[in-house]
Amino acid sequence: MQVGIDLFVLRKSWLHEIDPRVKLFFVAVSIIILLVFKNIFFMLTALVLLHLLHWSAKIPRDRILFVWKTLMPVAILICVLWVVFYPAGDPLIQIWMVKITLVSLAQGAVLGLRIMTMAFVVFAWLYSTDQPSIVRSLVKLKMPFEWGLILALALRYIPTFQGMYAVISEAQQARALNISEGKGFGRVRTLMPIFVAMVISALRASDQLARALEARAFGAHGVERTYLRDISFRPLDWVFTFAIFATALLLLYLNFRYGFGRQPISLF
Amino acid sequence: MADEPMSSQTDTICLETRDLWFAYGDNPPALRGISLTIRAGDFVGLVGQNGSGKTTLAKHFNGLLRPTQGQVLLYGQDIRDRPVGELARTVGYVFQNPDHQIFSATTREEIAFGPRNLGLEEAEVQRRTEQAMEHFDLTEYADHQPAVLGFGLRRKVSIAAVYSMRPQILILDEPTAGLDWHCTHDLMERLTALHRQGHTIILITHDMRLIAQYTPRCMVLREGKLLLYDDTRKVFEHCDLLRETHIELPQVCELARELAPIGVRRDALTVPELCDSYADLIARREVTNAGGH
């Protein structure tokens, strides 16, 4: 049984339509902004806007919940750590040695939520862009085609190897290998007969893959590669790029010049 | 010796399923209410199109899959709570691709892996390993890396590595795929020898020629249901049903059916059978012709 590793959600939406390079630009810029701003209201606004973004791109609710579920424990952990270790200002409540202050609570919440917002930025890109378009956009951004191909092939083979792992694990269990035994080192040691068979099978596949690539004229000399499906900037993409750029500049200017969003609670 | 020759037909039921249903996750059921019994000492062919549920069914016999509904009984005992590793003592399962299990530095080690997992004494492990290598003619490759051997030999290693656990029941998933005529028949002869020693063998295959020639019993699955299960000759009588199921009948069987109106035996399964029948017919004609003159 193969489990898809593709995060892409096939929908018709404006976010799906725009050029993947614009989305990549958005991811890069957003992460910088999110790292610079440390204000709780700013972070909450960003979180709401990102949810609106996902909603407008028709991303199903379970995909959004998936991100929450996965990262919530980390976010809470970060929040607690800040509250416990970095108290600042007057304590709201004091439980034994731990002073809980409004500032550290806000600070902790900002850093915890930042993990979430950054994830939603990345997943807005990955949920709305199929793998070939991602690879194609990276190559258009001057990544050598070979590296794009490596990435595409790796993504293609992950589900295959996942299935292979499952089959090999069954085959070795049928030879009385007990794979639910042991913890840590002991467990990994037990799994070794599966790993070895899987690695050998995968390496055989790499040899055959190389032959298949050559049989399709890969590496033809003196030929410029053409592309059946290409991505291209449309006027709207320019508008988005400009809008992202302008918003980012404005926010950073306000931050540097007036301290906008630098404090956990007060906006300036 | 553990494998004294026994009569190959017994009345003991070694495997039984009762209204077995199974679905992978939320998918539609892959098996729909299968009830069957397999007698100890049987040699059963399991056929059906890809996706008909052959492998899914077979994996229930050694506990790799557990029914979503219904029961699997091994020698009368429900196997629900028994782990795969324990069932492996009784039910051997050889996977389709030998490369999905070969991992050792020598053939000997590879074949000893199963018995060792069973917790046997080293002397017994050695004895079984040597015997398994002998049965499958692998002794000369004992110290070779099995992963580097040719495909036909890798296949034999993978079967020997399961056989060395001495399971009473042996399940093989398409063991002849990709083998040439010689390797195929060599392997089938060795399986027949194990069958004569009293092992129960379940052979999953697409090759109806092998079913016709080697397995006395045959089971046909279609869309997760048991379509036919009977003596092979009786199953072959339903040739229209088999063709509907995209099962390709051997040329000999088709030919026997076409020639039946002129007196050849309709249920011939193998070349010698058809040849005999046709020869008889000619001989009889010659007698009548001679008598007529």
Next chain:
Amino acid sequence: MNVRRIALMAVCIAIVAVLVAVVPVPIPATGGYTHPGAVAEIFVSMAFGPIVGMVAAGIGAAIADLVLGYGSFAPLTLVAHGALGFLAGYLGWKKGWGGMIAGWIVGGLALVAVYFLGEATVYGFGFAGAAGELPINLFQVGLGVLGLLLFQLVKKAYPQIEQLGEEATFKEV
């Protein structure tokens, strides 16, 4: 880059990603789970050198992060695991046991250090919080020593591994 190397890199990335994303390893004492990704990463680095090691470990682990929902950690993972792959391959590839063990230790420590610094600063765990993550990261790279075992076992079972990804030359006789 020759075709065989391209195919090899893709396959190695996929191996790493699968071991990180789908193989759970229970942690003694805590009852939590981790993964044997470092086993695959050390293996790839020892078998195919620093470049393949860096690419496979970095990209493979980062893809696994994305798939598992840890989207925000993928960039840090890329750097940390890439560092492990590169250093392990640089010190251990085609070297004796000394080199391989040094590769595992130095690469492992690099991974732990990158995670620690990244989490402490950029990801907002603070030094105390990042210190809390140290044991689990150390445990993960500790498991990596079994990557050396995996490499030995694979080399013994499948000697052709030495020729993979290398430029082939034929001889006319």
Next chain:
Amino acid sequence: MSKIIVVEELSYAYPPAIPGHDPVWVLRGVDLEVEEGEFVSIMGPTGVGKTTLCLALNGIVPQSTGGLIKGRVLVDGLDTKREPVPQLAQRVGVVFQDPETQLFNMSVEAEIAFGLECLGVPRDEIKERVSWALAVVGMTGFEDRPPFQLSGGQKQRVAIASILAMMPKILVLDEPTANLDPLGKAEVFSVVRELRHKRGMTIIMVEHESEHIAEFSDRVIVLNEGRVEMADTPDKVFSQVDRMREIGLAVPQVSELADCLNHRFNSQLNFTQFDEALRTLKGQLDGR
């Protein structure tokens, strides 16, 4: 008629699997000529070097596999150990046994376009050729499907289409049905039948399915112990039932039957195809 493939005393050894060991010669002096437009089937026991011979036709052996080589292979006048493999790919297309490793793209369309993109074919022409190739193998409408979700037979048809799109003069099929179920085999053979009868391509097919070999082939080449042991029409090859058995190869069941009857009656029956067998056997009885 011109000879499109000439193999002259080809011997080949892979680099030894275990470093330091002696190389083992897989091919030991293969001589073979194939006419343009011919359909040739290759049979041989497991491990005899059938795949190696296929790979020698498009230069992967020895250019990518290394090892030792003697003799030469000329395809369309080009020496396959000198001409770069991607260049040869436009003349000789090879379809491999395992569909899983030869389909490496995310969609059927991308799969078929890949080779054309490598060759720098203009976009409009790629589009045309993709839909043409899909039509030939009967897979029109599957453009956006991921190849790994297809059935075995469909995968193999896509693999054939991805090679056909490059419009090679010679198509080499290396055990294209070995991993397929009967339905999948039937699908692939119907594509082969189409290519055989309507397109006049030169086709070389490695197969075990003797019944199908008998149906398609102008000639059957039997490889044994690294050499060409027989190269003749299916009738001639499959009538040598005993010799084929010794080599370890299958003949069609009807040929076995003919052989069996010949032993009984000292007759000279020889048929390789079902219809032929049926007609003869009926006729024998009616005629008496």
